[in-house]
Amino acid sequence: MNWGMIGCGTIGERRALALPAGVKLVSCFDPNQERAGKISGITGCSIAKAEDEVLDPSKVQAVLVATINSAIIPIVKKACERGLHVLVEKPVARSFSELSELNPGKSIIKVGFNHRFHPAFFDLLSEIKKNPDDSIMFIRAQYGNGARLGFDQEWRSKVELSGGGELLDQGVHVIDLASVLLPELSVMQGYSRTHYWNMPVDDNTWGILANPQGATFSFHVSSSEWKNEFRFEVYTRQRKYQWLGLGRSYGPEKLFIHKMKSEMGPPETEERCYPSEDNSWLAENTNFLHAIQGKAEVNGGYRDALHSLKMVQDIYANSMKLHADLKRREQHPIWWQGQ
């Protein structure tokens, strides 16, 4: 099957290095010629002069889109109008309303939620399925990255290009993972701040979400974490599942399953370790291929992206209200003491 690529940066390169057997990347486009050249060097594909050359249904059946956030939706719209299938990186759009305008038609939209394809998450899901009577009480997540010079000058820090900060960058991953386990989450409270970087978007966000039955998801995402960290913990009535690490700079990927004994006290602990190599990109690309071939359901698609962007919208709205309330309290201390 022939695929094309638009956007040949860090993530475009990861996708190009993880093409499934039977897929050929035939063309790529990036306004940065050097980056397009690197993808061509990896895959042998031709370098297009414009995105329209890549989006040619007589040459490709599907396209990988990994551009900056502001460029994504016009490209995906065009791809869908031409009947192409699309694997597009999260968050897909800068906002819920921008994404809502997309009409996928008959195209398959696979969203790059690669964290779903980590082996620890597959194991976690399968353990939870094996124990249907052991219901989830709450989920807790922490995700953050260390620093690089000039971070606050990159496209991620410019609201018109990114749509938002850390919440939209790493936050959507943990929101998406929690939503797989608790599909009906809605936002109870959100709080975004810019603590460190000189930029108009958040570098830290906290959220509390819950489903109608009261199962709760809390998270903190940070781009002033200094040492990369990922943890995702699911607490059921009888177990604590602790997924730590994503491999590489995020530390070894492990799943701990702590099971309470009937007499309580210290639980029994099982530790599972996974290869340090991150195979989630290949697994996700393969899911996209199989979905096009009708062999698998899309694991993480358009509806999932819409849900995560709705949560992002509600968290930012909630946070803005909180900041306005705090300001009012500072200005009118007597008023708020009586509330």
Ligand SMILES: NC(=O)c1ccc[n+]([C@@H]2O[C@H](COP(=O)([O-])OP(=O)(O)OC[C@H]3O[C@@H](n4cnc5c(N)ncnc54)[C@H](O)[C@@H]3O)[C@@H](O)[C@H]2O)c1
């Ligand atoms: N799944 C993940 O874990 C993960 C991780 C990081 C980034 N992402 C997502 O991947 C996307 C790309 O992020 P990145 O880290 O690779 O950024 P990047 O800056 O490394 O690459 C973005 C590329 O897009 C190109 N570009 C800009 N405008 C374009 C246009 N109109 N047409 C074609 N190319 C264009 C840029 O020249 C650049 O090469 C973003 O949407 C980001 O949110 C996903």
